[in-house]
Structure formats: C-alpha cells, structure tokens
Amino acid sequence: NRTYVVTGSASGIGETTARLLRKRGARVIGIDLRDADVEADLSTAEGRQSAAAAAIELAGGTVDAVIACAGISAPIAKTLSVNYFGVVELLEALRPALVRSSAPRAAVVSSMASLQQSPPELVEAALSGDEAATLAIAEQLTAQGPREAYQVYPASKRALSRWVRRRSISPEWAGAGIPLNAVAPGTVLTPMTEQLLATEEGRAMVDAAVPMPLNSHQPPESIANLLIWLTGVENTHLAGQVIYDDGGADATLRGDDI
Numbered sequence: 001n002r003t004y005v006v007t008g009s010a011s012g013i014g015e016t017t018a019r020l021l022r023k024r025g026a027r028v029i030g031i032d033l034r035d036a037d038v039e040a041d042l043s044t045a046e047g048r049q050s051a052a053a054a055a056i057e058l059a060g061g062t063v064d065a066v067i068a069c070a071g072i073s074a075p076i077a078k079t080l081s082v083n084y085f086g087v088v089e090l091l092e093a094l095r096p097a098l099v100r101s102s103a104p105r106a107a108v109v110s111s112m113a114s115l116q117q118s119p120p121e122l123v124e125a126a127l128s129g130d131e132a133a134t135l136a137i138a139e140q141l142t143a144q145g146p147r148e149a150y151q152v153y154p155a156s157k158r159a160l161s162r163w164v165r166r167r168s169i170s171p172e173w174a175g176a177g178i179p180l181n182a183v184a185p186g187t188v189l190t191p192m193t194e195q196l197l198a199t200e201e202g203r204a205m206v207d208a209a210v211p212m213p214l215n216s217h218q219p220p221e222s223i224a225n226l227l228i229w230l231t232g233v234e235n236t237h238l239a240g241q242v243i244y245d246d247g248g249a250d251a252t253l254r255g256d257d258i
C-alpha cells in the first residue's frame with residue numbers, strides 16, 4: 001500500500017483526494033489547520049517544518065507521494081505564504097522521505113488564475129525564496145486598493161507553476177526519479193468558491209474571468225482523479241507540466257498562445 005501525504009485534507013479538493021485515495025486502499029496522512037492527522041499552519045516556516053517532521057514520523061520514514069492542495073484565495077499578503085512558500089517548503093522538507101520510496105511522486109494544485117495579471121516582480125521575489133521580501137511587496141500591492149490586492153492570488157499561483165516548471169527537471173526531483181507536476185483548475189465547487197457562486201452577480205464575475213465552455217463549474221473529483229493519476233505508479237514520464245483541467249478556460253483565454 002502506498003502512503004500519501006495530502007495537504008488541505010479537511011476541505012474541498014484535498015478532502016476529496018484523501019477520501020478517494022483511502023477508498024482505493026492507500027494510506028493517507030492529511031495535513032490541515034484542523035480535522036487532520038497532522039494539524040499545522042503552513043503559512044509559517046515553523047508550521048511547514050513541524051508538519052513535515054510529523055508526517056514523516058507517522059509514515060515510518062518513507063512517503064510515496066505528496067499532493068499539496070492547501071491554499072487560500074484572500075486578497076492579502078498571507079496568500080503568498082500559504083499558496084507558494086507553504087507548498088514549496090513543505091515539498092522540499094518531505095523530499096528526503098520521498099527519495100526512500102520505490103515510486104515517488106508529487107503534485108501541487110495551482111490555478112488557471114496563474115494566467116491572470118500580476119506583478120512580475122512579486123512572482124520573481126517568491127521564486128527567489130525570500131519570504132520577507134515577497135510579503136513586503138505583496139503588502140505594498142494590497143495597500144493600493146482592491147484591484148491590485150486581487151493580483152496576490154494570481155501571483156502566488158504563477159510563482160507556484162513556475163517553480164514546478166523549474167524545479168521538476170533538477171537533479172533533486174527528476175534526477176532522483178520523482179515526477180513533479182501541477183494541476184491548474186478552473187472554477188471548482190468547494191467551500192472556497194461557495195459564497196462567490198451563491199449570487200448571480202458573483203457567478204457572472206467568476207464566469208467572465210474563467211470561461212468554461214466544457215461542462216462549466218467542476219466538481220472536486222475532476223481535479224482529485226487527475227492528482228491521483230499524476231502521483232500513481234502509472235505516471236513514469238509526465239514531469240514539469242502545468243495541466244489545465246479547467247473546462248477549456250485556458251484554451252479559451254490563451255488560444256494559440258502556448
């Protein structure tokens with residue numbers, strides 16, 4: 001039986017992924033703020049390190065796959081700490097336990113929002129690894145007003161997609177035999193989007209930003225099943241990809257520009 005570490009396991013995509021994996025007989029160690037095997041705050045460096053240590057201990061030293069779903073969409077600087085640093089630092093801290101597996105895999109949840117406008121200097125600050133500098137830029141941005149503050153979430157996901165792109169082909173990941181990929185959803189029906197989609201106004205706003213010609217808003221299973229395939233033994237060569245599983249939103253917005 002494979003052992004999976006799933007972050008954001010208490011809600012939405014992470015909860016669905018953990019449930020489907022357990023149904024298939026896998027062992028799942030969930031990480032979340034609450035209602036999880038490992039309760040930790042991934043917005044802090046200490047939270048990431050203690051979460052990784054606790055998960056590795058529960059796993060008995062070897063982790064077969066990591067699926068990072070935890071994230072927030074608030075237009076605040078902290079979103080970069082959870083969505084970017086909370087993912088990449090946790091993955092790097094779990095890597096030594098992945099290397100011990102005979103078929104290690106990792107996948108993260110980015111977003112089609114990574115394609116939306118955000119300040120390049122904020123994205124590159126995150127990729128430089130300097131969390132304090134990144135938060136300082138994000139705080140300047142959020143102070144400018146709601147339109148600018150909205151760009152924090154796209155920036156967090158663009159940085160994450162780019163990190164996967166760069167890091168997946170490094171000696172530490174591809175070189176160690178670990179496929180590392182990202183899934184970029186469109187609008188998923190989870191607690192994250194519930195309030196926004198509850199009003200006609202909110203739905204119109206979301207649908208203008210995220211056009212989904214194929215089947216419209218998606219259930220969390222549509223993402224969970226892809227995450228499970230990416231982190232299963234069948235995936236031997238898919239690496240460094242950001243897979244837009246988004247009802248055609250990326251194809252609509254980017255068209256030929258790939």
Ligand code: NAD
Pocket residue numbers: 007008009010011012013014031032033034040041042043069070071072073082083086109110111112184185186187188189190191192193
């Ligand atoms: P959700 O709110 O249902 O679940 C997110 C989970 O992450 C929650 O259980 C929450 O407690 C946990 N979490 C938040 N901050 C944390 C922290 N500091 N430490 C530990 N855990 C923390 O949301 P969801 O829709 O399932 O989102 C999952 C992922 O999918 C996120 O990364 C989100 O950005 C991404 N995503 C969602 C959508 C969507 O439409 N719902 C679209 C694209 C991408």
